[in-house]
Amino acid sequence: MTPEGLFVAALPEHLLLLGILAILVIDLVSDRPRDPFLPALVTVLAAAGAAFWLHRIGYVGAPFPGQFSVGSDALAAKAVLFVLTVPVLFLARAERLDSRVAMLLLASLYGAGLMLSADSLLMLFFGLELLSLPLYALVVLAFRRPESAEAAMKYLVLGGVGTAVLLMGISLTLGSTGGLSVEDFRAALAADDFLARGAVVLVVAAFMLKAAVVPFHAWAPDAYEGASVPVTAYMATIVKGAVILALVRLFGDAGAGPELLAVLVALPLLSMVWGNLAAMRQQGFRRLIAYSSIAHAGYLFFALLGAPEGRFEAVTFYVIVYGLTNMLAFACLPKGEDWLRDRLDSLKGLYHRDPRAAILIAVAMLSLAGIPPFPGFVAKFLIFRTVMEAGLVTVAVVGLVASYLGIYLYLRVIQYMFMSPEPARVHTQPATGFAATAALLTLAAVLLVGVFPGVVLGWL
Amino acid sequence: MDDTTFLLALSGMLFALGLVGVIVRRNLLVMLMFLELMLNGVILSLVVFTQMLGAEAGAVLVFLVFVVAAAEIAIAVPILLLLVRTGRTLDPGAYAGLKG
Amino acid sequence: MSEALALNLLLFLPVIGGVLLLALPERRADLVRGLAMVVLLAQLALAAWLYLRFQAGVPGLQFETRLPWIPAWGVHYHIALDGLNLLLVLLTAFLGPIVVAGAFTSITKDVKLFHGMVMFIQFTMLGTFLAQDLFLFYVFWEAMLIPMFLMIGIWGGERRIYATLKFFLYTAFGSILMLAAIIYLAHTVLSADGTPSFAFADLYELGLGVQVQTLLLAAFALSFAIKVPMVPLHTWLPDAHVEAPTAGSVILAGVLLKMGTYGFLKLGFPLFPDAALLATPLIMTLAVISIIYGAGLALVQDDIKKIIAYSSVSHLGYVMLGLVTYNLLGVQGAIIQMVSHGLVAGGLFLMVGMIYERCHSRDLADYGGLAKLLPAYSVFFMILTLAAIGLPTTSGFTGEFLVLLGAFHSAWPQFEQGVSYPLVLASLAVLGIVLGALYMLRLARRLLFGEARAPVAGLRDLSLREMGILGVLVLAVFYIGLFPNDFLQKTEQAAMEYQERILAARDGEVER
């Protein structure tokens, strides 16, 4: 292993680390709190740029053979996730961005990077923990509200259970195959003994827990509601995406056996139905997005049913679209007291106060619902085509019908914004400044992906 | 029943016990301890497998688990402190403001 | 200017118009209306020019544009005119300015958004008709729901939320199954010859097994039948119509419903000819049931809009009947009937809107003897009523006559071979013209005749603007009634291709 290989292969991660250190140093040497927005932004952009650049030049490398390697897919995934973090930074800046938040965010992102390059379960576990641990802290950092601690507590305990389950699965993998590399896991997928089956299902269950798939989803609505807007956005999009992309990497070119396949069909389906139904009644925006994200986790997991070569493309494209549209919605939320702006009621009549925001949120909602011409449709199409190509026609049809259940909840938001009379007293103001910038940025991206999905798909 | 199977069964029981403990105990600190118990079950199984198969990766993982467990507690305790500061109890049942 | 370029311009003019609208200040409603009017008139001019340039008797597509859109999947931005969509495009472009002109005084809330939505709807509807690529078709098909959802939901009546949600969810359910079928088709075409394609032309050549065809047709047909709507999938329509603003009703009845029948004509039947032949008895039966059921329901309504809404169910039953005759007479009749219904029902909804604007009531019980109070209004209403009844010299007659003749023409040989149900159904459909007269004349009598009364005193008769709108519509109605031949010549080639595609399957069956 050459040093430059070591340097280049993990360049995005190195840049993140550098950024964290820089912010830390600035924080230490400065006598007053400094705005860490610019360094954080530069860091994320640099990391994303590096990943993108490496992807463009077709870089392939394995600085730690058997533990850490990068290829085209891993780099593309990193680039996507890092870029998606940019609007999160803007959102955070619009609320409250101190150096702690920035560092935790970057650290979590670092975990995501590790996870996406992991070649062994060990590394994977390490990355996943690095991704999750800062999150518990991030959730609690919105501690102007008492619920934040509650949310963090629930997230922490259930996340801890997830960690334990994952470890048990890893341990069983070790027992079943004698190793911890991803190949060993794939061997376990193919194997048919007691240990192997337990191993794969526990690992998958742990990932489902992290991605909030029914019945391991219970933490998500509460955690999302308790967290601040940028953290919720981060959890709903980047964390979820990272987890599933990691699972796709873990599965590699292996397919699930019939038993596991049944689990991979049933639980995501249940997730779609559950999430879509439960979201119908929600009165809080973040909670609504939480349930919607439970349903979307179902769609994302469906990609695993497809043929190995199509999975990555489908998931990544979905993550891009889903992430962008979620960000767009969050960025357009009106400004105000946190609990007020979260209430759907305060969106009533939004079109008359802030037509641009209303239209953009509507775009986001329709995209989430998978209605063309918005990019969510292409993403949905891609996922279900993947499933159908794998020969699971009935599953795909049932999944599509389950996704139909979700249309209403997004329409309800639009109905509130456009068709409901304005409340007598409005406590929120139109989003401005950083949030508006974030909205513009994501809108541009959404339009790009929406009008030219072929370009993005070609790049992947 | 040979030793390996027994130890594995024990680790599984520890794990299950931990999970059940998380579910039934009404004290957050005790729940966290049961969480650690689950991890102990995992560690036991890892050790057994490492011993049995001679795979040193397992041993590395054991240490990693220790680290992670410690980190989890390190984050958990401040959260609990914050909670108790507002709720004045360690009973998780008292913290059900987020629901629906 | 080349025709293909003009066609693209035709499609994207509303988008350009919409963007320009965004730049206008909300308060300048007059500017917004004027701009919308200019854009849509330009669109109409383009459509008319393209209609004139369209060559009759030339097989295949004309004025084609085909650009890769999602190359990896073989999805293209592919639009063109052919005989099947030509008249519908013209109709859509024709109704656009009428809708805007009709909303001059009735829409005062959110004027900018309203006209934006009209543009959006024009864009999506034209796109649906022009698309020659299944993926593109679906995108437009489904996107159309959005502006319509908003239009009913924002400017609608009291129960607008219920109606618009019902509309959206009902139609979206059909679409989702169609999407499933499209995805299946996409993956089939991929595995068939390696080069992925969504082009209609390629899909026509698929040659799937009958079973697969049946399932796929069921999915497509559900979606189309909801939009048509065919009984028993029609209950969204009366609610949507009643609650929609006038402009929404006009668009809904004028063009939107035709998307369903167009879907059958362009996609449903020719893509799956074997299944279509299998399903013909069912579809024919449902078509005739729609005719009768709609007529019955229209008779017992007291809300004027509901009467016209149910009459649409009945009239589109004729279109469906014409489509499954698989002969030139029936298919040509169905195409004409689509256009005719668009003009007539659109006109009637406009007129209901005009009276509603004056009196704020749509209850028949509130009215009587308008012929005395509003003579000009009554003349137009009567003409449109008669066109709805299918009186000769109006467009309604041309469509119904050809459809029924076609139905009979295809039923009789079967009857001679011992298959009697088509003849029975065709005869029932002919009886439908009696039922049609029954409810429309009830409407006319209750509204126009009898003792003169209205909820509001001192009614104004039609303004010049209103007369202009209706005059144009009525002229079109008579033109199609008297001189349909030009239209028929332009659509004949495509209708023939449609017929041949399905009859080829029948012949194949005979060989088998």
Next chain:
Amino acid sequence: MNGLLTLLVLLPLAGFLVNGLLGRRLGPVFVNVVGVGLPLAAFGVAVWAWRILEAGGGEPLIETVFTWALVGEHVFEVSFYLDRLSAVMALIVTGVGALIHIYSIGYMKGDESYARYFAYLNLFLFFMLLLVLGRSLLVLFVGWEGVGLASYLLIGFWFQDVDKARAGRKAFITNRVGDAGFLLGMFLIFTAVGTLEMDQINEAFAGGLIPVGIATAAGILLFIGATGKSAQIPLHVWLPDAMAGPTPVSALIHAATMVTAGVYLVARMSGVYLEAPAASTLIAVIGLLTAFLAATIALVQTDIKKVLAYSTISQLGFMFLALGVGAYAVAVFHLFTHAFFKAALFLGAGSVIHALNGEQDIRRMGGLSRRIPWTSGTFLVATAAIAGLPPLAGFFSKDEILWFALASGQGGAFWLWLLGSVTAFLTALYMFRLYWLVFLGRSRMAPEVAEHVHESPWPMTSVLVVLAVFSVIAGWFALPQYLAPLLPAPDLRFDWPILHWALIVFAVLVAVAGLVAAGVLYGNGGRRAEAIERRFARLYRVLAGKYYVDEIYERLLQRPWLWISDRVFLRLGDRILLDGSLHGLAALARRGAEVLARVQTGSLHWYAWMTLLGLVAVLIWMWRYV
């Protein structure tokens, strides 16, 4: 001359457009010039066209105007066709039409919708000319429906009266039922022959290439159309109600021209009926039954126009009887004579109503002959004509019909003749009853009405005189012989001139008997008639109730259809089944959402439970078979 027929058709259309669009603004004089002048011009053109036709020796004139539609190999052209049959019709339509337009000047004077009235009347003429001049069934059908429209508009002319508007609607709907049959017949012929040009259809059927079954079916279907337009059983119910329209309209549309369209249709399609004896028999039977039953109803009607309406139905029944036995030319002959005397009767009735300021009940008339002599005189002539007194018009045509009913080789039968003769007697009876009650005897008018009785103005009376003259002389035209090249008389079962003469004498006797009976029954203030009414009270009620056909239709058709629409379609179908299941699904989704929201209790323990349950479930699933 080229374009002549088109000009003929377009003249009234121009009148309609001009009067309809501008009439209100331009005043009554202008309306008169256009509304009456153009029909007169049309009459002139019709005469001219007829002369050209005759100059060509009866060779049909054909004018193709434009191609309406060209679908595949099927051509639908708008073309006009003038042969002797359509020439006769065109002359009647424009001639009687023009007269009635003139009459209307007086009758409608001062009506607030004067222009609209003339516009409608011109519209009617346009469609009627389309009907009789159309070469193809399609054009005929356009006219056919068009006259129905004009009829609808004119019946409901005084639309503020709900009953009148309703009567118009009834006429339209009933006609539509017939039209449906017409359409089916047209479709069948088109399918069998491949064209809708009537001359070609007749040729094809005459060629014997078409199976009898199709000819019969087509014949019956077309006849259903004819029953609608010509008010034959079972679709006769609309015509009496149609009397709600202005009286000149009743004369023109509902007596002289439009209602005879069915007769014209059958005569025009004689090629089909010659191949379809069963259909012809049906026509004869229906025609005769209609004639008889309508005559019995006419006996007891008390509304002057209703009596005439049933008389019209009855006379049309005679025409169909003639058609049914193959005497097409004779039917047209009766149509021709009937047009004059029935128009005279209706216009006379109109004059009476005009004189009595709107009174129509004959029980409140009487003794008018001296007060309005012109009307009375012409009415008497027309009554005698319809009753069949020689040498007036009705005598010739009715006699011919009865002769062929007995002697025709195409379905003539003794009972047809017998019942026909009875009907002829009834005709004389009810017509003279009418005359007696209206013009003779003592006045039963309300005094304030009686005071104002006045003879009508000259535009009305002059028309009456002209029509009365024609009621006398119309029978002297040998129309059957004139039409014979086109519509040859049927072969006779027996050709005994003596029998023919005997029958003629008998027919005269029958008519005289009717006259005498009317005199006896109604001469003395109608006391004897009242006695008979009391004696046969039940029969009287049935007749006065018009055999309760309207009520039967209402019970059997109208109410069930409304019931089905309301209860089955709307309440059960739309509301309960369709929307009900939809709302059920929506409620289910709402309920599900509620349950799921309740599952999310907020309790960490329960969340952990869910996780555990999930884990156990997937593990059990995975370890099932291991």
